[in-house]
Amino acid sequence: MTSNPTRHRTFRPAPRRPFPGERRPSPPAPRIVVVGGGFVGLTLARRLERRLRRGEAEVVLVDASPSMTYQPFLAEVAGGRIEARHVAVPLRTTLRGTRVLTGRATAVNHDQRRLHVTLPDGTTMGLDYDELVLAPGSVSRTQAVPGLAGHAIGFTTLADALRLRDAVLTRLALAADTEDVERRRAALAFVVVGGGYTGVEAMAELQDLARSTARRYPGLDTGELRFELVETDAEIMPELPSRLGAYTRARLAGSGITVRLKTQVTSMVDGLVELSDGERFRADTVVWAAGVRGNPLLARIGLPVDPRGRLRTRPTLQVDGVAHLWAAGDGAAVPDLAAAGPADVSAPMCGATAQHAVRQAKVLARNLLATLRGRDLVEYRHRDAGSVAGLGLHRGVARIYGVPLRGLPAWLLHRVYHLAMMPTWGRKERIVLDWTAALLGRRDLTAADLVPGGLAARTDARAEVPA
Ligand SMILES: Cc1cc2nc3c(=O)[nH]c(=O)nc-3n(C[C@H](O)[C@H](O)[C@H](O)COP(=O)(O)OP(=O)(O)OC[C@H]3O[C@@H](n4cnc5c(N)ncnc54)[C@H](O)[C@@H]3O)c2cc1C
Incomplete structure (x- = not known):
């Protein structure tokens, strides 16, 4: 320097x-x-x-907020692999020599x-x-999309992750109970807007959660679930070399996710999602992960x-x-x-x-x-070490100092890297226990029953929706 x-x-x-x-x-x-x-x-x-x-x-x-949120684990919180409080680091007890003001x-x-x-x-x-x-x-980073503020869930806070998890679980329950075919279809449709790391990880976990829940609800068929990943650019996760990008798209498509490139959401008023390619469908759950x-x-x-x-x-x-x-x-x-x-x-x-x-x-x-x-x-000078992303259990993609990785090695690297970066030993221990429990037992499908709400209904520090 x-x-x-x-x-x-x-x-x-x-x-x-x-x-x-x-x-x-x-x-x-x-x-x-x-x-x-x-x-x-x-x-x-x-x-x-x-x-x-x-x-x-x-x-x-x-x-x-009284705690720091480790955002890279939000997708796993939404997917139910990590307990929400375990990715939050309490500021007052962690910072003993600092005056903390909430x-x-x-x-x-x-x-x-x-x-x-x-x-x-x-x-x-x-x-x-x-x-x-x-x-x-x-x-x-929001856009002037009609219906966005009221209908979409953001994906930057712990509350967002819990809200998404709740949305998936409550929509599947509704789909199992309703006799209205249109309602059922809307409840089983999930859209993620934004094909960067955040959007792709959110979609992978959301899909895993929805599929494993649907298998356990009598009367629901996983074939009825609809997953749409919408990206404005010509590529998802543009930081990746093109071969890894193609691998990621193939993995997502292979697990039943439609990836729409060069496509924009033009409206989502009352849950009617309209895309720039002419597609229109009702979706109760829309996640907005289109940048910050x-x-x-x-x-x-x-x-x-x-x-x-x-x-x-x-x-x-x-x-x-x-x-x-x-x-x-x-x-x-x-x-x-x-x-x-x-x-x-x-x-x-x-x-x-x-x-x-x-x-x-x-x-x-x-x-x-x-x-x-x-x-x-x-002066600040740091050579970017690369990036890692989880694509659901045992699958991932990574590029570390130019070296591409995919599948299980990338997924393991994702876990090891973020565990190492997670502040405090207490939080690391809890996360390892959560992962172990999720691997050994069945996924926890308890909804937290949060107040539903879109980007406009946020009560946390990042509630402000930019004009
Ligand atoms: C879902 C998700 C996954 C991510 N995954 C990765 C990843 O895998 N790898 C990676 O490198 N990056 C990742 N990121 C990006 C990374 O989390 C951010 O770059 C990082 O959090 C930025 O740190 P920061 O300290 O600037 O902001 P933050 O960590 O967001 O901290 C800002 C703090 O300011 C507080 N605050 C806000 N407004 C006020 C106010 N008016 N008064 C007082 N306090 C306020 C907030 O409560 C918050 O605690 C991810 C982000 C998201 C959302």
Whole structure:
């Protein structure tokens, strides 16, 4: 990594109001406030806990949710292979040396260095800071499709995964009970919009769950189930080499999933799904997995964002042109120096992956410490290691440092890699137990009976549906 000329030799904490209930140290340590306790926020806070000297700085982490969600396991939660709570890492008990505040950041007044936070009971508070890190992640990238907000289920949160699981189980029960042929057909039709990793993994698990449930419901025939994967581009999972892409399409088609390429959903009003290729059918369950954009909070703070709603940063992860403000993860447009050619004047931006988020958080921790200690900053540079995806039990695809893998080896790699990346030993143990139980016994087909709702009915931190 190269050094950056930016130095903060004369760092002085800004005068600030104490945290509620805080006995104010004298003189006060500089306060680093982190918005978002996901991949970036959790990794960053853990690093700072280990590396900060006693009294060197106070770290406050603000998250609307009390836990971090390990999103790569959401498909397995939806499919019932992993218990939902086991992919959530509780922030307060994991971060012993960090002040955790459960509340939603609503606004930033950077001139006064104050963050505005709304607590779960609706009360608001101002939180003063010396350095602010914005890592609130992303939200589903929606489009102007009639009926989308009310009918589709997103696929970015734990609630989404549970809602999808519930939708599959309750629709199959309805199909088994109803005497109305049209209702039955709609209940047995499942659509996933978006053929990236998220959409493909969601479809594979959804299909596995639906088929194994249907086999156990008298009166249901798995041949009646309809699965449609709709993708705008000419390929699914474009990150894969074309041979692996073809393998994935063949696997999906072989298990009864129709893959529609170069196709768009044009409407889904009242569950009537209309596609750009002229196809129309009723489907009670539609999953929207057509990409993400930066959290809407980022566009509200008065700084320029890129077309994907992300704050532009320098390679040092400082927000471009703004001192004491940092960003990383899905909500940051970070130049991908490792992907840039030698003659590139402008590097491409890092993709929205956990792989980048975790590594950016480590560089960010280093640069925050450098700022406190008046040292040089380093630039973020990470060569993409590749990607792995599960396609249901014992099947997967992967490309690791250019080496393609498929079938059982790729599936095993998927599990081993994500287990290694899962924060805390306690969560790893629980996940291994869940996998063992799922392999030994029958699949758990209990519905959580959640309130039904589409993208517009979300109550969590990422509920905001961008215009
Ligand atoms: C289904 C799915 C599967 C995925 N699989 C993979 C994979 O296999 N490999 C991979 O590399 N990547 C994968 N990703 C992408 C990866 O999860 C993201 O890139 C990563 O989560 C980004 O980290 P982050 O810290 O920026 O955001 P997040 O991890 O999303 O964390 C953001 C945090 O901010 C909080 N927050 C949001 N708004 C506010 C607010 N206003 N105030 C306070 N807190 C707020 C949220 O509650 C959340 O905890 C997947 C994503 C999804 C959705």
